[in-house]
Amino acid sequence: MNGTNTLILGAVAYDPKVVTIWDGFQRHFALHHLPFDYVLFANYERQVEAHFRGHLHVAWNSPLAWIQSQRIAAALGRTVEAIAMRDSDRDLTSVILVRADSGIHEVADLQGKRIAVGAHDSPQATLIPLGRLAHLGIEPNTACEVLPFDLVPGKHGDHIGGERVAVRALLRGDAEAACILDANHLLFSQEGTLPSGATRILDRTPPYDHCNFTVLDGAPQALVAEFRRLLFAMSYADPLVRPLLDLEGLKQWLPGRTSGYAQLEAAVTRFRTIDAFVEKLVAQCR
Amino acid sequence: MQVELGDLGFEEGGHLLVKRALRAAAPGEAVAVMGCAPDLALHLEVWCRAEGHRFGCGPDGVLLVSRGAAEAARWEGAEPAGHADPRRPGAVAERAPLRWGLAARGATVEAGSPEFDFRLTGKIEVWADTAAALYAQAAAAQWNPATAIPWDAAFDLPAEVEDAVVQIMTYLVENETAALMVPSRFLAQLHPHFRKVMQLLAIQAADEARHVEVFTRRALLRRDRLGRSTAGGQASLKSLVEEPEFAIASFLLSVLGEGSFLVLLWFLERHAPDPVTEAVARLAAQDEARYVAFGLAHLRRHLEQDPGFRPRLALAARQRHETLRHTAGLNREVVDALLLVAAGGWDPGQLRLGHHRVVGLLADMDAARRNHLQRLGFADEEAAELSGLHTRNFM
Numbered sequence: 001m002n003g004t005n006t007l008i009l010g011a012v013a014y015d016p017k018v019v020t021i022w023d024g025f026q027r028h029f030a031l032h033h034l035p036f037d038y039v040l041f042a043n044y045e046r047q048v049e050a051h052f053r054g055h056l057h058v059a060w061n062s063p064l065a066w067i068q069s070q071r072i073a074a075a076l077g078r079t080v081e082a083i084a085m086r087d088s089d090r091d092l093t094s095v096i097l098v099r100a101d102s103g104i105h106e107v108a109d110l111q112g113k114r115i116a117v118g119a120h121d122s123p124q125a126t127l128i129p130l131g132r133l134a135h136l137g138i139e140p141n142t143a144c145e146v147l148p149f150d151l152v153p154g155k156h157g158d159h160i161g162g163e164r165v166a167v168r169a170l171l172r173g174d175a176e177a178a179c180i181l182d183a184n185h186l187l188f189s190q191e192g193t194l195p196s197g198a199t200r201i202l203d204r205t206p207p208y209d210h211c212n213f214t215v216l217d218g219a220p221q222a223l224v225a226e227f228r229r230l231l232f233a234m235s236y237a238d239p240l241v242r243p244l245l246d247l248e249g250l251k252q253w254l255p256g257r258t259s260g261y262a263q264l265e266a267a268v269t270r271f272r273t274i275d276a277f278v279e280k281l282v283a284q285c286r
Numbered sequence: 287m288q289v290e291l292g293d294l295g296f297e298e299g300g301h302l303l304v305k306r307a308l309r310a311a312a313p314g315e316a317v318a319v320m321g322c323a324p325d326l327a328l329h330l331e332v333w334c335r336a337e338g339h340r341f342g343c344g345p346d347g348v349l350l351v352s353r354g355a356a357e358a359a360r361w362e363g364a365e366p367a368g369h370a371d372p373r374r375p376g377a378v379a380e381r382a383p384l385r386w387g388l389a390a391r392g393a394t395v396e397a398g399s400p401e402f403d404f405r406l407t408g409k410i411e412v413w414a415d416t417a418a419a420l421y422a423q424a425a426a427a428q429w430n431p432a433t434a435i436p437w438d439a440a441f442d443l444p445a446e447v448e449d450a451v452v453q454i455m456t457y458l459v460e461n462e463t464a465a466l467m468v469p470s471r472f473l474a475q476l477h478p479h480f481r482k483v484m485q486l487l488a489i490q491a492a493d494e495a496r497h498v499e500v501f502t503r504r505a506l507l508r509r510d511r512l513g514r515s516t517a518g519g520q521a522s523l524k525s526l527v528e529e530p531e532f533a534i535a536s537f538l539l540s541v542l543g544e545g546s547f548l549v550l551l552w553f554l555e556r557h558a559p560d561p562v563t564e565a566v567a568r569l570a571a572q573d574e575a576r577y578v579a580f581g582l583a584h585l586r587r588h589l590e591q592d593p594g595f596r597p598r599l600a601l602a603a604r605q606r607h608e609t610l611r612h613t614a615g616l617n618r619e620v621v622d623a624l625l626l627v628a629a630g631g632w633d634p635g636q637l638r639l640g641h642h643r644v645v646g647l648l649a650d651m652d653a654a655r656r657n658h659l660q661r662l663g664f665a666d667e668e669a670a671e672l673s674g675l676h677t678r679n680f681m
Contacts, residue, residue, distance in 0.1 A: 088335055088336060092335075095328065182332045183336065185325065185328060186329045189295070196297075236338070239363060239397035239398020242359075242398060249336070251354065
């Protein structure tokens with residue numbers, strides 16, 4: 001891939017709009033003379049694998065795919081960098097909800113209770129909130145029962161369907177608590193999935209970061225630098241660019257930062273959910 | 287600045303109060319958001335992240351929001367699509383930009399809105415200052431075919447007179463179908479910036495649809511089948527339906543065609559052998575008058591601004607005549623039916639009277655067409671020539 005004239009980006013097709021988004025970015029980059037193409041994957045694991053096999057230069061990674069990449073790179077003696085992220089990727093939180101009339105008033109009260117979560121690989125609706133509960137003494141699957149809603153596996157929770165179903169399970173009484181992203185709490189409140197006054201927030205995680213553009217050592221530096229420069233030059237005031245930013249859910253691109261992944265890092269270390277994948281890929285890449 | 291939400295949830299409309307306060311705040315000024323809804327802080331923080339506003343907590347725990355740049359950036363380069371009041375100078379654009387799309391005239395249009403493929407974008411082609419009044423009149427004059435016409439009135443016509451009425455109705459349905467299709471086709475090509483013209487074309491199509499209905503219903507009142515449709519009549523109408531240019535189609539249809547047709551409808555009303563025929567002819571004539579008036583008004587305006595367009599209109603009338611010169615034009619059945627209906631019976635004296643009335647009808651149509659052409663600035667001689675070239679199918 002080195003010496004190539006075209007920057008290849010990988011992204012996961014969690015929704016049909018992903019094609020619209022990257023087609024739009026391709027047109028934008030072409031206008032600015034950056035040769036750019038993209039490859040879509042059905043799941044993040046396939047994307048991480050393709051990245052390490054050298055099939056793409058930049059991966060639009062979920063936070064979990066970032067940690068997978070980081071661990072694989074460390075084991076292989078390679079370096080990995082988060083080069084950019086959305087403004088909306090910074091300082092997210094997750095909330096643990098209970099029904100308003102529930103007798104659960106502190107995290108300790110979740111002992112022995114059933115907790116609805118999103119997809120098993122969702123940082124925001126499963127791994128980070130369950131990691132927090134474990135940290136506070138409620139170990140998943142031992143101190144409490146976990147009820148996962150794995151609607152679209154492999155997408156690392158990008159599809160919000162699982163969170164919506166988890167909330168409905170809570171409201172129906174099939175679970176005593178539910179874990180969702182803070183932004184989905186507002187969305188579900190606005191759309192009526194969470195009726196006003198029906199639930200209350202039992203706990204909220206500290207802030208964490210979400211997606212980033214990941215590059216591995218050996219990526220074509222000039223193309224990556226131009227890609228990054230063009231990202232940061234995208235202005236919300238530009239009517240040609242604005243629809244792309246709206247679709248991707250940001251107002252501006254920011255430099256990547258890696259300080260916001262510590263909670264997820266701790267959670268996957270505790271739950272060992274990515275160990276097998278990381279070990280397998282390391283073995284294959286050696 | 288401070289905004290008080292009380293116990294109102296952010297998702298329950300509290301966001302509107304915050305947005306209003308942010309609009310009123312000076313650049314960089316933090317708005318303190320006060321409230322006791324349980325999820326207020328969470329929702330406010332999430333909303334700020336999504337909207338690009340800055341969120342923070344004051345030392346005393348007060349929630350603070352400062353306006354980000356995104357909201358203003360979205361409306362940079364936005365432009366007004368004319369003005370709602372068409373009397374204001376420049377309110378109706380001389381050429382409506384395609385990027386204004388479906389935006390209401392007077393709305394503020396975000397930059398980057400998609401361009402629509404409207405073909406009729408020039409005010410000169412379509413506009414008439416009277417369009418609004420004609421539309422208002424049309425909207426107020428809508429009649430219900432079920433109640434406006436005395437369908438159950440008792441009458442008894444000789445069989446041949448009834449057949450003649452059926453033949454005339456068959457001809458009218460065909461012509462009104464053309465009168466429906468022509469404005470409908472241009473309606474879909476018209477830039478909606480010319481709102482009143484758009485509305486007028488729409489209500490014209492609806493009026494013509496109703497005419498098709500009542501003429502059909504009259505034809506089938508005493509018979510179970512319609513009359514004849516001729517190749518020549520259809521050829522004449524086809525040349526109208528296929529005319530690609532709005533101003534020329536309007537000239538041929540509204541000024542020359544419907545102008546003649548209007549005289550025919552009043553003739554039928556006057557000599558109708560039964561109250562149902564009389565009513566359908568009268569109601570249709572009242573509607574058609576508006577569209578003749580609109581055609582004349584926008585063409586007059588067009589010609590005032592571009593007198594060089596007049597020879598093109600004349601050419602169109604001549605070309606249509608050339609196209610149709612090898613066709614029979616009006617079918618003999620319709621002329622005979624008109625004569626018989628105007629005669630009212632088989633007595634030779636009645637037939638002669640019917641003949642004179644049809645001759646008078648043709649002369650009245652010619653006079654109407656010449657009058658319309660003169661109002662468009664054609665000299666008497668050319669008006670007479672062009673009127674003489676008009677299709678024998680009347681429309």
